[in-house]
Amino acid sequence: MSALAGLVSRTVVLRERNIDTDQIIPARFLTTTERKGLGRFAFNDWRTLADGSPNPEFAFNRPENAGAAILVAGRNFGCGSSREHAPWALTDLGLRAVISSEIADIFRSNALKNGLLPIVLDQAVVDELLDRPGIELSVDVAARSVALPDGRCFEFPLDAFAQTCLLQGVDQLGYLLNQQYVITRFENSRLTAHPRQEFQHAR
Known part of the structure; x- marks a missing residue:
């Protein structure tokens, strides 16, 4: 939009x-x-x-x-x-x-x-x-x-x-997609900080 x-x-x-x-x-x-x-x-x-x-x-x-x-x-x-x-x-x-x-x-x-x-x-x-x-x-x-x-x-x-969505011209999904870099960075930092915990959770 x-x-x-x-x-x-x-x-x-x-x-x-x-x-x-x-x-x-x-x-x-x-x-x-x-x-x-x-x-x-x-x-x-x-x-x-x-x-x-x-x-x-x-x-x-x-x-x-x-x-x-x-x-x-x-x-x-x-x-x-x-x-x-x-x-x-x-x-x-x-x-x-x-x-x-x-x-x-x-x-x-x-x-x-x-x-x-x-x-x-x-x-x-x-x-x-x-x-x-x-x-x-x-x-x-x-x-x-x-x-x-x-x-x-x-x-x-x-x-x-x-x-914010109106000003950026995005819907809810579009807003989340625009945050993909932030989400990926958070997930990577979490995996780095807690590698063993993440492995056990994945199993």
Whole structure:
């Protein structure tokens, strides 16, 4: 995944609460493990009308929202099943951050593993952002903060390990692979210090 140190983008707004993972990516599109291309199915049942044509009123179909990389959503975003396809679809749609006053724990974990930053802010701040679609926000991952155009800045929670992975552009496995030299050096030093003990353990 690509590194995410900072992000400046307009917002796209979905005011609905309790947007679950089946609404983010309907179950019938989970027949693949390929991430590329899933974005065209994101919010599919909201994006299309009964005849299959695009719904012109849906936020992601509106031309003014083209290229927006920050989604502001109602409370309890990403609830429901644990499907990892949900953040895959959102990132393939072009999103790099989701802001809400509450984000489901499993979705939050899956998002962080896939380069999508879940940002939880106070309800009053989120309500303001919901009322101001298209506002330009500046996200600073290192500072764990979101800045509004008027200069106000709001901090959000982000654990140190997830922050490091985002800044380096790696998932958990990638982080461990990057530590291979350190792990090998430790194992070699342990074997040198305790050769007999290591031999007995191996048997």
